[in-house]
Amino acid sequence: MIHASDIALSYGKRVIFKDVNIKFTAGNCYGLIGANGAGKSTFLKILSGQIDADKGEVFVGARERIAILNQDQFAYDETTVAHTVLMGHKRLHEIMVERETLYAKTDFTEEDGIRSGELEGEFAEMNGYEVESEAAALLSGLGVGEELREKKMRELEGGQKVRVLLAQALFGNPDILLLDEPTNNLDSKSINWLEGFLERFQNTVIIVSHDRHFLNQVCTHMADIDYGHIQTYAGNYDFWLQASELAQHQRQDANRKAETKAKDLKDFIARFSSNASKAKQATSRKKLLDKLEIGDLPTSSRKYPFIHFKPGRSCGDIILEVKDLCKNIDGVQVLNNFNLVINKGEKIGFVGLNGPAIAALFQILAGEMEPDSGSCRWGITMTASYFPRENSAFFAKDVTLVDWLSEYTPVTEGESYARGFLGKMLFSGEEATKKTSVLSGGEKVRCMLSKMMLSDANALILDEPTNHLDLESITALNEGLQNFTEIILFSSHDQTLMNTVANRLIEILPRWRDR
Missing domain, CATH: 4.10.810 (Virus Scaffolding Protein; Chain A)
Structure with missing residues (x-):
């Protein structure tokens, strides 16, 4: 169990937490949710002792061990992958290092023998003789192959490092497990494995995540940060959403x-x-x-952007025909004789482990990349708008948001129209004059969605549009895509988005060179 009592934290005049009291009990998995900037990651750091609150205390059982998902990808650059995982259990790792040092001594003394016996006893109590197999199982489940385990962490790609750090947090059966966005950089297979691991996990888990399906699968409770406080609800994310909306309606009534x-x-x-x-x-x-008491309803920190895609015209009979499309990137064939015919009303979700192939296909369909061979032909009634996975090129010029969006607004509309549109996308007042150089990842995504809405396109191509968005923006995007009446081609790791928007799925698998 972990208990936070009277926690308060402010940054200048901004109050993050005010007199927070909450208990997280063993055997439960808590989803910690709240708007961007509400303090989710900060609260995890307070619980783990990484930062101190202005006021209040955190109580943890004397023999209970806390593990937290490390966000520093460079902290273990000179350590091997396997050893990095073992370092997740600090005391166990200390025993292993001391054992190795003792057994390497050439002048092994009687005192060394007594000490080694003590260490062996403690090592056995911690199930130390199984640690290597446990670490290997965790790495395997998270998609880190055996060929990588003796490599230094600096030799790994960013996504691989995140998986190793996640294995480190899971290692050694911690009493309290704190996970901040654990599904980032995981494919669907690894996410499913993690869901199964957490469902079997018997201790306390506290998770920050924007993945609604993941929260629904693993959480027994939701801890909602809003109004400067944290309120706990029994049930998963969907139950919390219904309960919180009902409570708000009851207060209003x-x-x-x-x-x-x-x-x-x-x-x-x-x-x-x-x-x-x-x-x-x-x-x-x-x-x-x-x-008679008439309460002032507190202003929620949650804000939902207005996302509504309106096609300028309906689709004709011919939508899109793709024939024998081939593409090589850096010597790797990502598309090989790919064929596709799209019909009216289709919303196609592209899934699979071949992210580069999906990205290349979308770029070709959007006219951003030429195929090596083959053809793709849009119908004469079709206009496509493209949301790329990497959007930095669209923000190369350091201009205000008003000036940026004005480039995509109709020529008949002026600055006030762009400002009004930005306000709907949560850039109101002075926010509309922010420079593009200081935008966060989520703000850039909202800008790109604004650009798409202004295009009046009847075909939307979106490559991982939920990346960097908070739950409120994801929910708004989900509803906007569900309400769109024409063609959508999209990829997403958000399974709820995939389940509720797509009426057709296409799986693109890697083409393995070695059989």
């Missing part, structure tokens, strides 16, 4: 009823307070009015 009753009481008092026969009743109603 109670306020409306109280306001209506207050108005009736005031009207009665105004009419009859000077009437001798009604004065007693007016006084009685005044007492009721004084007791």
Whole structure:
């Protein structure tokens, strides 16, 4: 169990937490949710002791061990992959190092023998003789092959490092497991493995994630950061969403009823307070009015952008025909005689382990890349708008958001139109004058979605559009794509988006050179 008592934290005048009291009990998995900037990652760091709160305490059992997913990909650059995982259990690793040092001594003394016996006993209690097989199983489950395990961490790609650090956090059966965005850089197979691991895990888990399907699969409780406090709900993400919406409606209904009753009481008092026969009743109603409480609903930190794609025209009979498409990138054939015919009303989700092939296909369809051979032909009624996985090229010029979006607005509209559009996408007031050079990843995604909405296209091509978005923006995008009536081609690791938007799936698999 881990317990936070009276936690408060502020950065300048901005209050992050105010008198937070919460208990996380063993056997439960908590999803820690909240808007961007609400303090989710910060709270994990407070729980783990990485940063101190301004006020309050965190209580952990005397013999309980906390493990946290390390976000520093360069912390273990000179350490081998296998050894990095073992370092996840600090005490066990210390014993292993001391054992190796003792057994390497040429002048092994009687005291060394006594000490080695003590270490062996503690090592056995920690199931130390199984550590290498446990580490190997974790790495295998997360898609880190055996050929990488003796390599130095600096030799790995960024996504591979993240998987190793996740294995490090899971290693050694920690009593309290803190995971910040654990599904980032994982493919669907590894995510499924992690879901199974956490479902079997018997101790306390606290997770920050924007993956709604993942939260639904593994969480027994949701811990919602809002209004500067944390409220716990039993159930998974979908249950929390329904419960929080119901609670908000109930608060609003109670306020409306109280306001209506207050108005009736005031009207009665105004009419009859000077009437001798009604004065007693007016006084009685005044007492009721004084007791009546009309609460001010707190402003939620959650904000939902307005995402609505409106096609300029309906699709004709011919949508898209792709024939014998081939493409090599850096000597690797990513597309080999790919064929596709798209029909009216199709929303196609592209899935599989071949991300480069999907990205290349989308670039070719959007006219951003030429195929080596083959053809793709859009119908004469079709206009496509493309959301690339990597969008930095669109923000190369350091201009204000208003100027940036004005390049994509209709020529008949002026700056006020661009400002209004930005306001709907959560760039209101001074936010609209921010320079593109200081935008976060999520803000750039919202800008790219704004560009797509202004295109009036009847075919949307989106490559991993949920990357960098918070849950509120993902929810808004999900609804916007569901409501779009024409053609969508998209890829996403967000399984809820895939399940609720796609009416056709196409799996693109790697073409293995070695059989």
